[in-house]
Amino acid sequence: MPKQAAILAIDQGTTSSRAMIFDDQARVVALAQQEFPQIYPADGWVEHDPEAIWATSLEVAHQAIEAAEAKGYDVAAIGITNQRETTVVWERDSGKPVYNAIVWQDRRTADSCSKLKAAGQETEVRARTGLLLDPYFSATKVAWILDHVEGARGQANMGKLAFGTVDSFLMSRLTGGRVHATDATNASRTNLYNLHTSAWDDDLLNIFRVPKEILPVVHDCAANFGETDPSLFGRPIPIFGVAGDQQAATIGNCCFEPGSIKSTYGTGCFLVLNTGNQIVDSQHRLLSTVAYQLDGKPTYGLEGSIFMAGATVQWLRDGLKIIKNAADTEGLARGLESNAGVYLVPAFTGLGAPHWDADARGAIFGMTRATGPAELARAALESVCYQTRDLLDAMAADGVHPESLRVDGGMVVNDWLVQFLADMLGIPVERPQVTETTAAGAAYLAGRQAGIYGDLDEVSKLWQRQARFEPQLAANDRERLMAGWRDAVQRVTKKT
16 A cells, blocks of 8 residues: 655754654644753853754654554654744854854844844834834844854864754754755845845845855755765655744745734744735834745744743742642643732743843742742743733734634643733734644645645635634723833833
8 A cells, every 4th residue: 555645844842852643634643752951051141953853853853754654654754843043053064063053032242233233224124024123023133143252263264163053953954964955034144144135145144254164055944955874864865844943834824915914832932914016114012034935935023032832831830839730720720810019021031023032030029928830830821921022022013913813832722821812912822733833834844845744725724713702891991901010111111
């Protein structure tokens, strides 16, 4: 009996590496996942061991392939989706990283960004990239590594080092070092890529002091990125799709029409609005970015980025140890009639959009002797919804008023959270059958290139809604809660 063609999606995230295999109807037929350690060398610093990223990604890929093959499937192609902005620099010859991966959450380059702002560079950077001057993005991370690893800048200038976001690093390892490439979505998150020319920008490279010799080649999201080394999986498998995790989730949620919008709740929370062929210049500190690029044509997005969503729940589990697993938060939150004015502002690594305050730090307000694990758990979940409302308010100020929101990510299996989200946004929230749409998006891209999936219209038919949550909270109650949130945020942000 002939085997059925399937797609392997490697979803390399901030706290875990996941492999999912999808059949020709985008159904999940195999899944494997492993967490890996977070490294916190100093206040506001976050690193990963690139070897742990590689080892866990390879292991889960093997596990998923083995499970799928046992069911009669044959992996025809690989799609990769990844934590964006996280920066790796490695030796071209050996493939060995010269330093740990500096994670997107890391704030060590805040002073560098402040100096560039003081020098008047942010206007130019924003005009070319659609991004702000913030430690979040890759460029200042690259410069930091080159400046702080002995001999690295000299090696980089001689072309002996390679820089990449996690997708590039994985492709280099998967292909035995033969490929140094990325896609347009990941490139657009570095602060080195010009949205208007769809290319690396020499002026930006000069501003950030990044040598051109270390940059990867940029391809469409669906393209032939090369083949895996035969020694890894017993045969070469083509890598046909790549997209940063939030753009992959946009694809996985089938947000292909201008005006369609999704929000992903993983380690952080990321809201992406499809703006079609228009680069929208936000007046309220949202980001312009490449949503996806197919057949040489970029589709743009407007994005709001929140640094702490699922990571806040992880802090409840691993830091405070008041829950055993993330699912515990739903019962704790549901068991309270109200949160009695307790607010958690999870600015553990600063605040993202629309505040962009790298110096803000987390705080809890409104505690009394009666405050316990339930109130803290509920405040953590509520903070995710309040931050999402901040993003939608910023989009509304830019003239965008979505009628509904598609959500995905590990957090949205929590019905209480999604209902409170709908209540705070005042619009319906739709949850898909497959909530891990980052992996689905990577699979769609690879499957499109492999001829397993059709065009975007055909892919859209594969998306299925699992539940729709309607707002139930009165408008005055919604605004009262938001007023308390805004007061709490104001207390942790810089006074200007």
